[in-house]
Amino acid sequence: xxxxxxxxxxxxxxxxxxxxxxxxxxxxxxxxxxxxxxxxxxxxxxxxxxxxxxxxxxxxxxxxxxxxxxxxxxxxxxxxxxxxxxxxxxxxxxxxxxxxxxxxxxxxxxxxxxxxxxxxxxxxxxxxxxxxxxxxxxxxxxxxxxxxxxxxxxxxxxxxxxxxxxxxxxxxxxxxxxxxxxxxxxxxxxxxxxxxxxxxxxxxxxxxxxxxxxxxxxxxxxxxxxxxxxxxxxxxxxxxxxxxxxxxxxxxxxxxxxxxxxxxxxxxxxxxxxxxxxxxxxxxxxxxxxxxxxxxxxxxxxxx
Amino acid sequence: xxxxxxxxxxxxxxxxxxxxxxxxxxxxxxxxxxxxxxxxxxxxxxxxxxxxxxxxxxxxxxxxxxxxxxxxxxxxxxxxxxxxxxxxxxxxxxxxxxxxxxxxxxxxxxxxxxxxxxxxxxxxxxxxxxxxxxxxxxxxxxxxxxxxxxxxxxxxxxxxxxxxxxxxxxxxxxxxxxxxxxxxxxxxxxxxxxxxxxxxxxxxxxxxxxxxxxxxxxxxxxxxxxxxxxxxxxxxxxxxxxxxxxxxxxxxxxxxxxxxxxxxxxxxxxxxxxxxxxxxxxxxxxxxxxxxxxxxxxxxxxxxxxxxxxxxxxxxxxxxxxxxxxxxxxxxxxxxxxxxxxxxxxxxxxxxxxxxxxxxxxxxxxxxxxxxxxxxxxxxxxxxxxxxxxxxxxxxxxxxxxxxxxxxxxxxxxxxxxxxxxxxxxxxxxxxxxxxxxxxxxxxxxxxxxxxxxxxxx
Numbered sequence: 001x002x003x004x005x006x007x008x009x010x011x012x013x014x015x016x017x018x019x020x021x022x023x024x025x026x027x028x029x030x031x032x033x034x035x036x037x038x039x040x041x042x043x044x045x046x047x048x049x050x051x052x053x054x055x056x057x058x059x060x061x062x063x064x065x066x067x068x069x070x071x072x073x074x075x076x077x078x079x080x081x082x083x084x085x086x087x088x089x090x091x092x093x094x095x096x097x098x099x100x101x102x103x104x105x106x107x108x109x110x111x112x113x114x115x116x117x118x119x120x121x122x123x124x125x126x127x128x129x130x131x132x133x134x135x136x137x138x139x140x141x142x143x144x145x146x147x148x149x150x151x152x153x154x155x156x157x158x159x160x161x162x163x164x165x166x167x168x169x170x171x172x173x174x175x176x177x178x179x180x181x182x183x184x185x186x187x188x189x190x191x192x193x194x195x196x197x198x199x200x201x202x203x204x205x206x207x208x209x210x211x212x213x214x215x216x217x218x219x220x221x222x223x224x225x226x227x228x229x230x231x232x233x234x235x236x237x238x239x240x241x242x243x244x245x246x247x248x249x250x251x252x253x254x255x256x257x258x259x260x261x262x263x264x265x266x267x268x269x270x271x272x273x274x275x276x277x278x279x280x281x282x283x284x285x286x287x288x289x290x291x292x293x294x295x296x297x298x299x300x301x302x303x304x
Numbered sequence: 305x306x307x308x309x310x311x312x313x314x315x316x317x318x319x320x321x322x323x324x325x326x327x328x329x330x331x332x333x334x335x336x337x338x339x340x341x342x343x344x345x346x347x348x349x350x351x352x353x354x355x356x357x358x359x360x361x362x363x364x365x366x367x368x369x370x371x372x373x374x375x376x377x378x379x380x381x382x383x384x385x386x387x388x389x390x391x392x393x394x395x396x397x398x399x400x401x402x403x404x405x406x407x408x409x410x411x412x413x414x415x416x417x418x419x420x421x422x423x424x425x426x427x428x429x430x431x432x433x434x435x436x437x438x439x440x441x442x443x444x445x446x447x448x449x450x451x452x453x454x455x456x457x458x459x460x461x462x463x464x465x466x467x468x469x470x471x472x473x474x475x476x477x478x479x480x481x482x483x484x485x486x487x488x489x490x491x492x493x494x495x496x497x498x499x500x501x502x503x504x505x506x507x508x509x510x511x512x513x514x515x516x517x518x519x520x521x522x523x524x525x526x527x528x529x530x531x532x533x534x535x536x537x538x539x540x541x542x543x544x545x546x547x548x549x550x551x552x553x554x555x556x557x558x559x560x561x562x563x564x565x566x567x568x569x570x571x572x573x574x575x576x577x578x579x580x581x582x583x584x585x586x587x588x589x590x591x592x593x594x595x596x597x598x599x600x601x602x603x604x605x606x607x608x609x610x611x612x613x614x615x616x617x618x619x620x621x622x623x624x625x626x627x628x629x630x631x632x633x634x635x636x637x638x639x640x641x642x643x644x645x646x647x648x649x650x651x652x653x654x655x656x657x658x659x660x661x662x663x664x665x666x667x668x669x670x671x672x673x674x675x676x677x678x679x680x681x682x683x684x685x686x687x688x689x690x691x692x693x694x695x696x697x698x699x700x701x702x703x704x705x706x707x708x709x710x711x712x713x714x715x716x717x718x719x720x721x722x723x724x725x726x727x728x729x730x731x732x733x734x735x736x737x738x739x740x741x742x743x744x745x746x747x748x749x750x751x752x753x754x755x756x757x758x759x760x761x762x
Binding site for chain 2: 011012013014015016017018019022072078098099102103105107109110154156157160161164165166167168169170171172221248251252253
């Protein structure tokens with residue numbers, strides 16, 4: 001376990017990870033938001049962002065990067081609080097996506113970003129049908145007036161600079177997607193007939209991992225996440241992998257692999273629970289909604 | 305079963321063998337355990353309690369893999385796995401932790417000052433960014449790219465971005481880049497030198513530049529604004545590439561909608577001048593060629609007054625492009641207006657040889673290579689480092705032997721630079737096909753040509 005890397009130029013393969021202190025608590029929880037509610041809000045905001053990414057036809061890498069940036073913004077006592085700032089979680093998701101797309105080959109304009117998020121806020125929380133349609137539903141008013149747009153744009157820039165400041169400009173995100181393909185090739189599992197099936201399953205797990213309440217992209221390196229996704233995908237598609245500890249070739253030990261596999265498998269149940277818990281009720285994404293929800297909880301507790 | 309790891313007949317035989325081995329192992333294990341239990345019983349009997357039982361019965365954590373069965377296998381040593389040591393992140397610190405010392409320079413991107421970090425006493429360069437969210441669409445993309453590229457490019461010959469800090473209180477939107485302080489830039493330094501760098505020094509400088517470019521290109525970073533004023537040098541003869549305001553990440557194949565507003569005119573490659581929107585690391589290599597020439601003579605190599613003049617100067621020095629030496633160049637957007645002198649009338653070779661008469665043949669070949677009109681013919685940074693020019697005498701001078709110079713940045717304000725500035729983003733990009741290059745060779749057809757290409761004296 002002694003071999004380490006310093007500035008050997010592997011930065012494009014590795015991520016900054018959250019420190020134990022950052023994982024221990026968050027600014028929101030210090031502000032009195034219960035953990036389960038915080039988790040629900042995180043999940044809901046990440047879903048919102050993913051839906052926006054699909055509507056904006058952005059590559060999944062960009063969406064994934066923005067979701068990771070979003071989670072980085074939230075963790076730790078110095079992170080962004082759900083209660084404190086005068087912007088909504090929707091603004092934070094929009095700013096994160098806008099910020100990540102900006103220096104890439106798929107830059108999006110503020111008005112594109114804001115319009116899509118505005119539209120989604122109208123149809124929330126049921127995205128699945130819209131994402132498949134080509135044209136947004138006619139009977140929903142998704143237009144932003146010039147004045148509203150101006151206000152929203154200023155808020156977008158403000159939240160963008162807040163995110164950058166909180167992250168100390170650490171917006172570099174290494175993703176496991178290409179590593180995953182690379183590993184499948186190394187294992188000789190991608191060339192076979194079932195190769196595309198296993199790759200698809202593995203990619204699905206990588207996407208799902210973005211939404212894990214365990215914040216896997218903030219706690220594990222991309223190599224480990226890719227390996228776990230392959231392990232699970234191979235089991236699911238009945239592809240045989242070497243009967244040795246092949247994951248060690250990718251510098252993942254058995255313990256991490258085991259944990260990640262369990263974590264990946266648990267996301268589905270988590271998502272179902274969330275759906276059941278909230279039903280058609282909206283997860284609070286603004287400070288006001290959040291306050292109302294907290295009040296409702298207190299009242300329930302008091303048995304009213 | 306579809307995968308390579310699927311079962312075959314041989315596998316089945318192998319399986320059977322393995323199974324037998326396993327059985328044997330199991331038997332031995334059971335035997336061993338029985339003996340252990342017996343021993344334990346004895347022990348228990350002797351000291352009268354059995355709490356340790358659980359411990360001994362728990363199977364070993366690590367699954368055994370070696371298959372030389374039968375014998376008692378020693379527990380395998382843990383294999384070493386590569387561990388990534390990564391930094392975390394924390395909110396930007398305040399610029400108040402730094403004492404500003406003196407002003408160094410102002411550019412289109414912001415102000416650079418020399419400063420001392422209070423906690424450590426380190427001298428650093430602090431660059432305050434010019435921010436205008438309404439104009440730039442939030443945080444400027446150039447600054448974002450500069451920060452991302454510098455964070456990704458930790459290299460001995462790339463300026464070190466130590467951290468990004470912000471202002472305090474009312475000025476908390478201000479952003480400053482804290483970088484290592486380097487005493488000189490090559491541009492100012494050359495202006496103050498009486499003689500150009502000697503050949504051995506030029507080689508050392510080029511090798512350092514080459515290694516930085518190799519690293520950047522290996523990491524898919526294009527600098528896109530290499531010039532002597534962006535190349536810093538410390539008092540130990542070490543070079544640091546700076547100013548990544550134009551830099552960006554790219555892929556292979558390169559994206560096809562890259563901006564043309566890159567690279568300061570004098571260092572801009574012919575394909576950019578001709579309007580290519582798909583280009584790659586070879587634009588940096590062209591700039592390196594220009595810098596090579598500049599280091600030899602102390603004068604910028606190709607000082608065009610505008611795009612048209614720049615291209616004409618390039619053709620004067622490097623020869624005239626043809627379908628042979630640059631297939632496909634005529635399809636570039638701005639090439640349509642280009643009227644080339646007819647093939648027969650003039651010899652169109654490069655005059656690098658005659659212009660740099662004291663340079664060795666190997667040196668000329670490297671310079672000619674970097675200044676190839678056809679981007680595909682330019683050497684990569686890696687190929688450049690392996691060039692024979694660096695292996696012939698005089699050998700590259702060790703950096704420690706470099707002369708030292710008084711640092712302008714250290715105390716005094718710098719002289720205004722004579723180099724044209726890098727193109728401004730959002731400025732008026734010449735529309736494709738708009739630049740009229742038809743005047744470049746005007747009258748040339750009529751000129752009487754001697755043996756070779758003559759440098760036009762203006």
